Amino acid sequence: MVTTDPARRVHAVHARRLRRELLTAVGFSALAAAAYCVMLGQGPVELSPLQVLDVLTGGGSTRAITVVWELRLPVAVATVVAGAALGAAGSWTQVMARNPLASPDILGVSGGAAVCVVWGTVLLRPEWAQQVPLFWWRAALGLLGAAIVVGLLFALAGFSSAQRVVLVGLALSLLANALVYYALARADMHRAADAQTWLAGSTAFVRMEALLPLCLGLAPFILIGLWAQRQIGLLAHDDATATTLGVDVRRTRACVLLAATGVVAVVVSLVGPIGFVALMAPQVARIVSGAPTPQLLSxxxxxxxxxxxxxxxxxxxxxxxxxxxxxxxxGGPVLVWLVWRGVHKNGRVA
Structure with a gap:
C-alpha cells in the first residue's frame, strides 16, 4: 500500500536514507577492520590471522608480540584513524563548498604544513633541534605551518562565501607548492630525498607513543564538527535558503572550516600529506548510500x-x-571517473 500522506512519505524517505547510510557505514567499517587485520600480518615476518589474533588476545611468541604490538599495531591504528579523520573532513568541506570535487587538500593546509616541514628539516634546522627526534620535529613544524595557513585562510577569505574560501585556499596551496619545490631545489640531495619520502605521506614511522597525541589532537576539531553537524547539511542549499531555514551561515561555515582544516592539520603534522582520501571517501560513500550529499558517518x-x-x-x-x-x-583515476560521471550525468561537474 502506497501512502498519500506527504508527511508520512517524507518520513519514509528519510528513514530509508538513514538505513542506507547506516548500512553503508557498517559495510565500510567491516572493510576497514578486515584491512586492519591484514596489515597486522603483513611484512618481512608474515603472521597468519590466527597468530595475529593470538597476540592481540595476550598470547603468541615473544617475536610475534614485538612485531605486532611495537611495529605494526601503531601503523595500522594510525592508518585507520587518519583515513577516518580525512573522510570526515572531506565530507564537511564538500558540503560547505557545495562541490563534490572540493577537499581540504585544496585549501592549502597540507601545503602549509609541507612548507614548514621541508624548510625546517632540509634548510633551516637549528643545532638545538638536532636533539629532538625527527618525527616530533616534523610534527611540530607541520602543525605550525598548517596553523599559519588556516589563519591566512580565515583572514583573507572570511566566511561570507564558500567559493571565495576555496579560491583563496587554492591560491595558498599553489604558493605553498612553489615554496616546497624551491626548498627542495636548494637542499642537499640526501636531505631532499628524505623530505620527498615524508611528502609522499606515510604512516610507517608512527609508533605507539604517537597515537595518543594524534587522537588528542583530533578530538577538539571532531567535537567542533559534531557540534555543527546538525546545521551542516543545510549548507548544501544556497545561503539565502539556509538562512531562511534558521542557519547562522557565517558561524556554521566558520565551524566547518575550523573542524576540517584542524583535522587535516593534525593528520598532516604526524603522517605527512596524504592526498585524495578526503576527496574520494565522501563521494564513494555518497554514491553507495544514494545520499544527495556526503554524510559524516559513512x-x-x-x-x-x-x-x-x-x-x-x-x-x-x-x-x-x-x-x-x-x-x-x-585517487587519480577515481578523480577522473568522478568528473566523467558528473559531466555524463548532468552535463556538468556536480
Missing part, C-alpha cells in the same frame, strides 16, 4: 577503508611504498 568509515586498503596494497608490493603514494595512484 564518509569517515569509507575514509578508514580506503586508506587501510591502500596500506594493504602497499604491503603486497616488492618495495617499500608510502601509503600516500598508493592513495594518489588510486
Amino acid at each position: 564518509s569517515a568509515a569509507a575514509g578508514a577503508a580506503v586508506l587501510a586498503g591502500c596500506g594493504v596494497l602497499a604491503g603486497f608490493l616488492p618495495f617499500a611504498a608510502p601509503v600516500g603514494l598508493i592513495s594518489a595512484i588510486v
Whole structure:
C-alpha cells in the first residue's frame, strides 16, 4: 500500500536514507577492520590471522608480540584513524563548498604544513633541534605551518562565501607548492630525498607513543564538527535558503572550516600529506548510500577503508611504498571517473 500522506512519505524517505547510510557505514567499517587485520600480518615476518589474533588476545611468541604490538599495531591504528579523520573532513568541506570535487587538500593546509616541514628539516634546522627526534620535529613544524595557513585562510577569505574560501585556499596551496619545490631545489640531495619520502605521506614511522597525541589532537576539531553537524547539511542549499531555514551561515561555515582544516592539520603534522582520501571517501560513500550529499558517518568509515586498503596494497608490493603514494595512484583515476560521471550525468561537474 502506497501512502498519500506527504508527511508520512517524507518520513519514509528519510528513514530509508538513514538505513542506507547506516548500512553503508557498517559495510565500510567491516572493510576497514578486515584491512586492519591484514596489515597486522603483513611484512618481512608474515603472521597468519590466527597468530595475529593470538597476540592481540595476550598470547603468541615473544617475536610475534614485538612485531605486532611495537611495529605494526601503531601503523595500522594510525592508518585507520587518519583515513577516518580525512573522510570526515572531506565530507564537511564538500558540503560547505557545495562541490563534490572540493577537499581540504585544496585549501592549502597540507601545503602549509609541507612548507614548514621541508624548510625546517632540509634548510633551516637549528643545532638545538638536532636533539629532538625527527618525527616530533616534523610534527611540530607541520602543525605550525598548517596553523599559519588556516589563519591566512580565515583572514583573507572570511566566511561570507564558500567559493571565495576555496579560491583563496587554492591560491595558498599553489604558493605553498612553489615554496616546497624551491626548498627542495636548494637542499642537499640526501636531505631532499628524505623530505620527498615524508611528502609522499606515510604512516610507517608512527609508533605507539604517537597515537595518543594524534587522537588528542583530533578530538577538539571532531567535537567542533559534531557540534555543527546538525546545521551542516543545510549548507548544501544556497545561503539565502539556509538562512531562511534558521542557519547562522557565517558561524556554521566558520565551524566547518575550523573542524576540517584542524583535522587535516593534525593528520598532516604526524603522517605527512596524504592526498585524495578526503576527496574520494565522501563521494564513494555518497554514491553507495544514494545520499544527495556526503554524510559524516559513512564518509569517515569509507575514509578508514580506503586508506587501510591502500596500506594493504602497499604491503603486497616488492618495495617499500608510502601509503600516500598508493592513495594518489588510486585517487587519480577515481578523480577522473568522478568528473566523467558528473559531466555524463548532468552535463556538468556536480
